[in-house]
Amino acid sequence: MIELSEKEKALIKVLQEGIPLEKRPFRKIGEETGMTEEEVLSVIHKLKKNKIIRQISPIYDTKSLGYDSSLVAFKITGDIKKAAEIINSHPGVSHNYERNDTFNIWFTIAVPPDSKLGLEQTVSLLADMTDAEDFVILRTVKLYKIGVKLDFGSLKEKEEVVKNENHRKVIITEKDKKIIKITQEDIPLVENPFEIYAEKSGIKEEELLSRLSYYRSAGIMRRFAAILYHRKAGFKANGMTVWKVPDDISDEIGYKLASYRSVTHCYKRETNEKWKYNLFSMIHGRTREELEDFVRELSEEIGVKDYKILYSTQEFKKKRIKYFSEDFYKWEEDAEDGRYTQSDIKS
Template identity: 70%
Template sequence: MIQLSDFEKSLLKIVQGEIPVNDRPFSHIAQNLGSTEEEVIKTLKNLKEKKIIRQISPIYDTKSLGYDSSLVAFKVNGDIEKVAEIINTHPGVSHNYQRTDDFNIWFTIAVPPDSEFGLEKTVQLLAEISDVDDYVILKTVKLYKIGVKLSFEDIREKDTVKRDDNKKNNINLTEIDKKIIKITQEDIPLVEKPFEILAQKADLPQEHIIQKLQFYKENGVMRRFAAILYHRKAGFKANGMTVWNVPPDREDEVGYKLASFRSVSHCYKRTTNEKWRYNIFSMIHGKTKEELENFVFDISQEIGIKDFKILYSTKEFKKRRIKYFSDQFYKWEVEIKNGRYTGSDIKS
């Protein structure tokens, strides 16, 4: 594990939470740390070179942009690497992991509002061309928390949880909005005035870009502007998606309880079906497997829920932000219709 200085730890704690959207965001961060803008930028560049920081950019809300999305699990007894490769061809797949369960490939997928196939048909096609044994679509019913802040010392350290994350204003995005989102969803330049560079790419005034980003944040189109880390490089080697079978009348109680811990980065209520009974999903990060399991067992005792599973990620097949409003979505659908895969491709 890479050893981090106190300054690096403090900086990571800030940039995982919220990077200010103004003319000089790194100067603002430097003031909070009693440092200089130059030192903050230099340290961020170093943390990216060390592969501690994966990306710094806006985290846009998929639903607010009109996209339909879901968590999907495939049950694969064949060539799991081949199946993962096929899944990853879809431009709306942002995360794809092998996990310790009979349903052993887990991925998130989003499709644009004008997709010819739609979400369910897209997943069905992926399952068919991958020749998987079974699959489940587990859509979000309620979001309790989304926000990776891997800067805690104690796995039971508490976090502040907002209870209005599911309230989104209905924003009609213009072509200018889509243009701004396409450009700003890329990694932010690590310079004194990063939004000036993004404004030049958009051929718009910098102030207009900043005002739009602030508007997106205020109205839920953007969840936050923050850094995403490489978990393992940051010292969190045990990452378990813990799923709970919670009675309907206790879902919010348990969901917000789990969300209150900094070690829980994501917490959702999801749909269930005859193949999958677990309705509360909590992504938990620990420094060791023992630490994580002790935490989960303790929480199980506290909330009185005995039916749960910890699904560890054993391999990362894909992790990247979706490129919204990209032509790649439509190209993928055309290629599938034109027979991109043959039987020999699938079963080889």
């Protein structure tokens, strides 16, 4: 693990909270961290070069943009790497991991609102293409927390969880689609990054900043922030802990789990005859021993004994979706033409 200076730690903490939506965001960050604008940019360059920071860009809300999405698990008994390549060929797959379960490939997938195939048919097609023995589609029933901020000391540290029960309906215009397509790329590391975004969008910088502020207030954008390489940041134990919780107390338990800073994602998901665990909590620890001790304590605290920790043993893909990309429609056209087969997907 790379040893970070106190300034680097402070900067990472601020970058995970969010980039200021103003003309000189790095100058503002410098004021918060006791650094010059030039120093902030230099340190970010270094953190990216050392693969501490993966990307700095808006985190857009898939559902608010009209996309249909879900967590999916495949049971692959053949060549798992080949299967992962096929799954990764879909532009809506953002995360894909091998995990220690009979359902051994876990991925998130999204399809646009005007998808010809839709989510279920797309997943079925991927299952056929990978010779999956079985699969489950685990849609989100309720979101309790989402937001990776790896700046805690103890796994037991807590934070306030904002309960947002209402989802605003928003209309995405063609101009909005263009802005989202351009701004979802990694932020330019220059003094006036939004000026570059605005020029590419064909609008003035003030209008672009106004639209980004609106996206954030409307829930279209969750944050404009840095995402880290977890392992390089010291968090090597990544455990998706799943719990079987009675429905009548699922909200109480969900928000309790979400209150821990080490729990970066917490959802209630659909269950079926193949999958009985309804609460999903992504927990990050520095070691497996630390994480498992913490989960045992959580089990005692919430009174839920039926749980599993699913560790990621291989990362096949971790990449933000390019919303409103033509790649989605190209993939569907090729799939309908039968152009995707196991032998066609090259490593």
